[in-house]
Amino acid sequence: MKVELLENVDLTMLQRLVQLETEAFGHGGLNEWHLVPFIRHGRVFVASEQQEAVGLIQYMRDWDNPRKAYLMGVSIAKEKRGQGLGTMLIRISLQVLKKEDIEEVELTVDPENCGAIRVYEGKLGFVAKGTRIDEYGAGEDRLVMILSLCNLT
DSSP: OEEEEOOSOOHHHHHHHHHHHHHHHGGGSOOHHHHHHHHHHSEEEEEEETTEEEEEEEEEEOSSOTTEEEEEEEEEOGGGTTTTHHHHHHHHHHHHHHHTTOOEEEEEEOTTOHHHHHIIIIITOOEEEEEETTTTSTTOOEEEEEEEOTTOO
């Protein structure tokens, strides 16, 4: 498994990433119009196996706190889910962010997504900091989770 920061826009790769996003999030996934700016102005990490993208994660920097990043989303190919790939991808990307002087990462997650919350809290050390009601529309609440990178090894 290879994880790398995506720095250039390649049409074939872009189409694969959109496919992964659609599989993971349906209409809520990022499309070409979202991913290209993330690649150019944020951070997009891609996990590949045998030259094919099998996972991606996107971050944006917080304008109000430049030492804070927001984890936008993690998408893993259906056939690779449940194998620890998402956790590995997050860990590797957090190490890179720490080297870039990011001190804190925030994310939001569906409060009913117990599997993701278990990974964020139990395996990665994120701490729940509250809930945003109707974050993505009526009934689309999100649990806010924070991780300090200061003690990340």
